[in-house]
Amino acid sequence: MLEGAKSIGAGAATIALAGAAVGIGNVFSSLIHSVARNPSLAKQSFGYAILGFALTEAIALFALMMAFLISFVF
Amino acid sequence: MEIPMIEQLFRRLNIYLSHPDQEPEWVRYVYNDLRDQDLMARLQYFLKDEEMEDCEFNLPRLREIFFNLTREQRKSPFYHLVFPDQMDYLQEIARMSAEMRIKDGNGGSPLEQFSIHPLILMKIGNFYFSFTNPSLSMLLTLGLVLLLLFFVTKKGGGKSVPNAWQSLVELIHDFVPNPVNEQIGGLSGNVKQKFSPCISVTFTFSLFRNPQGMIPFSFTVTSHFLITLALSFSIFIGITIVGFQRHGLHFFSFSLPAGVPLPLAPFLVLLELIPHCFRALSSGIRLFANMMAGHSSVKILSGSAWTMLFMNNLFYFIGDLGPLFIVLALTGLELGVAISQAHVSTISICIYLNDATNLHQNESFHN
Numbered sequence: 001m002l003e004g005a006k007s008i009g010a011g012a013a014t015i016a017l018a019g020a021a022v023g024i025g026n027v028f029s030s031l032i033h034s035v036a037r038n039p040s041l042a043k044q045s046f047g048y049a050i051l052g053f054a055l056t057e058a059i060a061l062f063a064l065m066m067a068f069l070i071s072f073v074f
Numbered sequence: 075m076e077i078p079m080i081e082q083l084f085r086r087l088n089i090y091l092s093h094p095d096q097e098p099e100w101v102r103y104v105y106n107d108l109r110d111q112d113l114m115a116r117l118q119y120f121l122k123d124e125e126m127e128d129c130e131f132n133l134p135r136l137r138e139i140f141f142n143l144t145r146e147q148r149k150s151p152f153y154h155l156v157f158p159d160q161m162d163y164l165q166e167i168a169r170m171s172a173e174m175r176i177k178d179g180n181g182g183s184p185l186e187q188f189s190i191h192p193l194i195l196m197k198i199g200n201f202y203f204s205f206t207n208p209s210l211s212m213l214l215t216l217g218l219v220l221l222l223l224f225f226v227t228k229k230g231g232g233k234s235v236p237n238a239w240q241s242l243v244e245l246i247h248d249f250v251p252n253p254v255n256e257q258i259g260g261l262s263g264n265v266k267q268k269f270s271p272c273i274s275v276t277f278t279f280s281l282f283r284n285p286q287g288m289i290p291f292s293f294t295v296t297s298h299f300l301i302t303l304a305l306s307f308s309i310f311i312g313i314t315i316v317g318f319q320r321h322g323l324h325f326f327s328f329s330l331p332a333g334v335p336l337p338l339a340p341f342l343v344l345l346e347l348i349p350h351c352f353r354a355l356s357s358g359i360r361l362f363a364n365m366m367a368g369h370s371s372v373k374i375l376s377g378s379a380w381t382m383l384f385m386n387n388l389f390y391f392i393g394d395l396g397p398l399f400i401v402l403a404l405t406g407l408e409l410g411v412a413i414s415q416a417h418v419s420t421i422s423i424c425i426y427l428n429d430a431t432n433l434h435q436n437e438s439f440h441n
């Protein structure tokens with residue numbers, strides 16, 4: 001019973017990845033938009049995009065960490 | 075459980091552990107003994123394992139018991155205090171359990187790779203200052219970085235036309251002042267020089283520690299919450315001290331931007347204070363979660379590839395290429411993540427430092 005509930009909880013924790021997926025998609029779509037408008041800023045905006053990607057990805061990893069916590073620690 | 079019983083159990087296990095060549099035999103002996111001596115119930119009580127009594131004589135089961143014993147030992151400091159004389163046996167059992175899991179191939183959880191075990195056991199009173207595998211890998215990276223810097227800067231600091239190694243070191247060295255200038259420059263341009271060395275060291279720390287974990291059989295130091303949290307907390311405390319040094323009590327004004335209507339103030343102060351304090355956690359969690367998640371997923375996928383390879387089925391044998399290539403791609407991704415995390419953590423330190431030194435004077439993006 002507890003094991004099953006744990007698995008369900010860990011699975012439910014990964015729903016948060018939907019948000020991270022939207023975020024990452026948003027970062028790169030904005031990058032393409034801005035580079036299409038002003039190609040001369042491509043290099044600078046790519047740096048910012050990678051930074052934004054890393055920050056968004058880190059948020060996604062919080063969800064993963066919760067899943068690990070639920071399934072291994074408790 | 076009383077101490078004599080534990081002692082007896084350890085003695086018994088140790089006797090059998092010293093004959094690893096007759097593997098299937100001693101497993102049964104240990105089991106029979108456990109049952110005869112009524113140790114099973116006590117062990118069951120100790121490990122809180124409910125299915126222990128009515129189970130088969132098999133290696134995976136015994137391995138599980140060993141593993142649980144090791145985990146219990148690792149989990150409670152109490153264990154060290156109550157059974158100080160059994161530490162040798164415990165070490166032996168831990169080693170045995172690890173060996174068995176390796177022999178089993180795909181066994182073990184993906185978090186197994188992060189386990190810390192002492193290489194040289196050191197103990198003063200009841201405190202353990204063991205030289206562990208993280209310490210070893212930290213020393214290793216430190217040595218590599220120092221060697222790299224030493225060979226490049228010997229004979230009066232390199233040549234005017236750099237070779238490949240010198241270019242690498244110069245690249246790393248020149249990389250840091252850039253974000254520092256961008257973020258902390260502020261209105262008074264002098265700040266950057268002061269903090270540049272500290273940030274540079276933090277950057278080099280992450281830059282070399284993170285990819286070093288991708289070497290097979292090495293240990294990722296930054297995949298441990300304890301280490302990244304120590305790093306981020308010390309940086310947070312340092313930044314707060316810097317803020318108070320530069321601004322005195324005026325530092326508190328960072329929590330209230332100028333020109334805010336007074337009724338909004340309590341909410342805004344709370345809204346600024348919470349993220350500020352959460353930064354201490356978040357930069358540590360970010361590094362740790364990135365490293366741990368990446369390494370675990372590589373382990374899970376390579377475990378699946380390994381299992382498929384030995385299924386004695388042509389279909390799976392060909393299908394095995396799928397996970398294998400994903401592992402390959404993930405390894406590349408992990409190296410990228412390792413380096414970009416070093417970059418990201420450096421930039422976020424710069425942003426936090428900027429908030430402390432310049433308060434709200436210049437507008438940069440906030441995290």
